[in-house]
Amino acid sequence: MFFLKAVIMAGGEGARLRPLTCDRPKPMVPLMDRPIMEYIIELLVEHGIREQAVTLQYLPEQIGDYFGDGLSHGVSLHYFLEDEPLGTAGSVKNASSFLDETFLVISGDCLTDINLGEAIAFHRQKGAFVTIVLTPQDNPLEYGVVMVNEEGKIIRFLEKPSWGEVFSDTVNTGIYIIEPEVLDYIPPGKKFDFSKDLFPLLLKEGKALYGCSLEGYWCDIGNLEQYRQTNYDVLGKKVKVNLHAWEKKPGLWIADDVQLDPTASLVSPLYIGKGCYIGPNVYLGGYTAIGSHSRLADKASIKRGITWSQVSIGEGAVVRGGMLAGGARLGKGAMIYEGAVIGDKTVVEDGALLKPGVKLWPFKRVESGAIVHNNLIWGGKARRSLFGSSGVEGEIHSDLALESTLRLGSAFAFLRGGDVPMVTGADSFGPSQLLKRVLDAGLMAGGADVLDIGTTFAPALRMSINEMQARGGIYVHSCSEHAGHCVILFFDNEGLRLSHGDERKLEQIHSRDDFPRALRENLGTIKQIPGYNRIYARALQRDLAVQRIRDFHFSILLAFPAPHVDNFLTPLFQELECRLTVAHYPGKKEPICWQQDEFARLKKDFSRNIIKEKADLGLWMSPSGEEMLLFDGEGYEISGEIYQALLSLLILRGGKAPTLVQPFFASWVHEELARRNKGQILRSKTMPRHFQEKLWETQRGESSGKKEYRPADYLQLDAMTALFKILDCLAREEKSLSNLLEEIPGIRLQQREVFCPWGQKGRVMRRLVEEGPGKAERIELFDGVKYFYPNGWALVLPDPEKPSYRIYGEGFTEEISESLTGFLVEKVKNLQEG
Secondary structure, eight states: OOOOEEEEEOOOOOGGGTTTTTTSOGGGOEETTEEHHHHHHHHHHHTTOOEEEEEEOSSHHHHHHHHTTSGGGTSEEEEEEOSSOOHHHHHHHTTGGGOOSOEEEEETTEEEOOOHHHHHHHHHHHTOSEEEEEEEOSOGGGSEEEEEOTTSBEEEEEESOOGGGOOOSEEEEEEEEEOGGGGGGSOTTSOOOIIIIIHHHHHHTTOOEEEEEOOSOEEEOOSHHHHHHHHHHHHTTOSOOOOSSEEEETTEEEOTTOEEOTTOEEOSSEEEOTTOEEOTTOEEOSSEEEOTTOEEOTTOEEESOEEOTTOEEOTTOEEESOEEOTTOEEOTTOEEOTTOEEOTTOEEOTTOEEOTTOEEOTTOEEOTTOEEOOOSSSTTSOOSOSOBTTBEEEEBTTTBOHHHHHHHHHHHHHHHTSSSEEEEEEOSSHHHHHHHHHHHHHHHHTTOEEEEEEEOOHHHHHHHHHHHTOSOEEEEEEOSSSTTEEEEEEEOTTSOBOOHHHHHHHHHHHHHOOSOOOOGGGOOOEEEOTTHHHHHHHHHHTTOOHHHHHHHTOEEEEESOOHHHHHHHHHHHHHTTOEEEEEOOTTOSSOOOOOHHHHHHHHHHHHHHHHHTTOSEEEEEOTTSSOEEEEETTOOEEOHHHHHHHHHHHHHTSSSOOEEEEETTSOTHHHHHHHHTTOEEEEEOSSHHHHHHHHHHHHHTTOOSOOOOOGGGGGGGOHHHHHHHHHHHHHHHTOOHHHHHTTSOOOOOEEEEEEOOHHHHHHHHHHHHHHOOTTSSEEEOSSSEEEEETTEEEEEEEOSSSSEEEEEEEESSHHHHHHHHHHHHHHHHHHSOO
């Protein structure tokens, strides 16, 4: 037995658990008729910890009213209220008057049966300043990832990483054993977090931080899916907890005073709370929990459903994987499906139907016979994340439903501050224009003033955000990789893509749908900004050797341009006295959006036409203006790493001390080009935001003030400007594109993809790191795991959107590149279980 004190952090609002937490703090969400926090108190008592502090912030009176002084639970509770959120460490500091000895910190809204005694013994044995209890998790993205050495000493941790940053599947449980002297490092009255602030500070100070990895059940009940799964885990006996019910037979728990009709069918595992009425011919399938004093009428059918107390299920009503909060009523013949959630005292009348994923807030009413469609999960399917690497992508009226897109615009306005200027633009295709108008309306409903630059390109919108000093921007374009899809790009006030943290915030705000909209008198306005493409075109042409280009009389073949691409490029080429030939899709009068698979069939014909027309170069330009496919005068395609190396060459010859930015997986050819041209190179992570931040830093230099936006500084994000810079370089040096490409060393980079289930990706990364470099000279964990060998390098990078790894390898020869890549492909396969 251990007689130290404990702090239960119970200030959580539980925003991602709404509508279940609209009227209750997260620790008070019931699990088999008992608040989550009650199980934590019992766990502490089981380990002899009876002196417990409770930190409160959101709806604190509910916790105090339920638990009181704690005597009825065999403990002594001491409450510490935060007037405003102080962060995890700040809330514990607020209870410092109670903490005069070694103490344990635990969250009041998790469920666990981890042996705390082992953690306390470990802490004392190591003489630790802080001990963090660790546990393996299949998906470590939602947690703080921790790496320890052989002695258990913490050497590295990262809070809520992206897949490229995952180096282990061992995560921080939020359970800490702490010496009281640690409190001296926490500033009073200020927001201060354990993982973000305190632990990095202590690590820097060289304090003894240890990680104790323990088996056992642990779940941070952070969202609705985790809450649902926790209920199933309790029913499946994956966690050791005490239920206030009798186990009549294996997996069948029935509490006192239940009226059970003999014709009812019960399938284990199943929980029925105190005082319930289960009517004739009711069917209760496995993994179902019925809260106390609920009433289920004749022929009601529930499978994998969860109801809280005093819920009423009407005759013939059907629940399939849905959840009903306290006092909710489901009428006769009504149906709710997988992932649907009904808030407290909400009424769904007879015959109504809730589609999968629908969430109804408390005290709402659905009329008889109404069909409520999925309006909070994008389209008809759940995604791992709203944002992909390319932005928010989907099909109009499905993944990008107009109602949801409208709400997304308002959520973005709220994220960026409400009454702020925001720039919007789109390509020329109908779905993009429609989505842009819907987003404009959403922004104005959120109080933002819209600056509409019309039909344009993403680089032009990025420039306009800087020039107009807007707080952000939105650009919509058709997707070249998936026919019929559109992509929505969100930018911050610097013209950069949103950070990973802001993407998560926007997704949460949009999902909750309880953020304030603007009042009538505070609605935003919209202002048309005509002719901005001309402003962008002038900036794009700055520093070009215009007369040299004119004297060269370039012959250019433009492949299948989108209307706005054609309208923008044609006058510019004419002004530069280039001979332009536009190729349209065979048999189609109007240019349509480019599709990768369709263009691939016509690529050979396009290459032959370049030779036939004796063109100097050919190109296809993406609708967004951020990417292009280039062809030299001999019809050879210039794309991928060769295209990036060409851009590097242009940047290095830009006339000033050049700095290249390239992602971690890019070829070492860029280093060689930098060496030859007296430049330097910075490596970025794979995520677009990190790459853009590095690019931005190289242009701002040491200056903290506003810097004029020059498109030529961002060639890797701006294919329009890159195109004209290529013409400028060829004209100045009087070379053909083929001659210029001869200056680029051979690229031997190999890339392969290997399948890996989501649940094993973190485990594979941990084992790669634990096994060390092997035959490699060293490894780096900057983005994925990169191995450096005497004759090359190889990189293992988790794909952020697919259950797979991307493996890159580059050596002195093609054979070495293939060998390095193949070796790691097999290694990743072998590290997977099963």
